[in-house]
């Protein structure tokens with residue numbers, strides 16, 4: 013995926029969670045994995061391996077899939093020798109998953125599942141998952157008043173005015189989980205794997221959007237994007253006294269898991 017190929021080299025700096033947070037996330041994923049003693053741990057949209065690197069101590073064979081060569085290159089760069097690199101597969105998860113039927117016990121995906129086509133994911137999960145496999149989705153949650161939440165909401169409104177809809181992780185997860193639930197899967201209570209404080213200035217969101225292809229997960233042309241960002245900046249000047257002034261807020265990383273119960277013998 014071009015958007016991620018282009019930002020792969022700066023992805024961790026721009027959007028990374030930091031070592032302390034990813035270690036806490038990896039510990040929570042490991043807790044989910046404890047009930048399984050065989051089958052793959054599949055990471056969908058493994059990216060630069062910021063989290064995946066710390067999943068390698070889990071005693072299940074790991075396989076990371078990603079559509080971006082650039083992101084996978086960054087993942088491989090974490091290792092000194094090629095023999096240490098875990099199994100990483102360059103593939104579009106909107107196509108056939110290169111995995112055997114009923115071979116996976118744990119599917120983990122962080123900040124990536126909303127990029128995929130819902131029906132296809134459900135079909136592939138049904139095919140590749142073992143009976144009682146678990147799907148774990150991880151996402152960052154922000155305060156409603158946090159600068160990044162407000163900026164995204166305002167961008168969302170602007171996109172809506174042009175008949176476009178931002179790809180939202182939360183609404184996608186709700187839809188995916190309710191489809192899976194209707195087919196017998198069992199939701200588990202969400203877990204907060206890590207919490208931290210951030211200081212963000214509104215202008216940082218605008219600059220960050222300027223520096224990547226597309227906007228809010230959508231592919232749009234540059235001229236249109238700049239027009240949107242100018243309008244966003246005008247709107248935000250009425251909301252904040254100083255767009256360069258950082259505002260403190262809390263963020264957390266939440267894991268939402270669902271036990272799939274597919275392929276059960278009755």
Ligand SMILES: C[S@@+](CC[C@H](N)C(=O)[O-])C[C@H]1O[C@@H](n2cnc3c(N)ncnc32)[C@H](O)[C@@H]1O
Nearest residue numbers: 016057059078079080083104105122123124127
């Ligand atoms: C926002 S990044 C998240 C990366 C990592 N999971 C994390 O939380 O740091 C989304 C990742 O999903 C990958 N991705 C997007 N669409 C994909 C697809 N169709 N198939 C496989 N991977 C995809 C991107 O290349 C990117 O690495």
